[in-house]
Amino acid sequence: MITSMIKGNKISVRNIIGHSGNPIANQFEIETSDSDYFQSYGSVIAKRTYENNKLVIYLDKRYWDYSVTTGKYRNLFLGETKRETEKKIKTGEYILTDLNEGWK
Numbered sequence: 001m002i003t004s005m006i007k008g009n010k011i012s013v014r015n016i017i018g019h020s021g022n023p024i025a026n027q028f029e030i031e032t033s034d035s036d037y038f039q040s041y042g043s044v045i046a047k048r049t050y051e052n053n054k055l056v057i058y059l060d061k062r063y064w065d066y067s068v069t070t071g072k073y074r075n076l077f078l079g080e081t082k083r084e085t086e087k088k089i090k091t092g093e094y095i096l097t098d099l100n101e102g103w104k
Helices: 068-078 082-091
Strands: 002-006 009-017 023-031 035-040 043-051 054-060 094-097
Touching: 009 068, 023 068, 035 068, 043 068, 054 082, 068 082, 082 094
Parallel strands: 054 094
Antiparallel strands: 002 009, 009 023, 023 035, 035 043, 043 054
16 A cells, blocks of 8 residues: 655555455555545546535546456445446436546
8 A cells, every 4th residue: 555645635545455355456446535536547437425424426437337357346346236336327326427537
């Protein structure tokens, strides 16, 4: 895990841990003071945050379902299946947005 201070905010980055207990290359969980992110390779896929004391999930509208590998670790990060994620997108519980704007 790498922990750093940027503009007074603590940011921790660590590899996602797979079912075997080993760190997975190119799959990261990023923790900040107000949000957690899942990053696959160079793209942010998901963001978990609290707004008005309510958990809110944002998914990147372009990359949330980019590949089987991304999906496998997105499911692990969210703690659910792709079918459950799709249902939550459809009902508006999850918000599709551009999580990579300005980064690429």
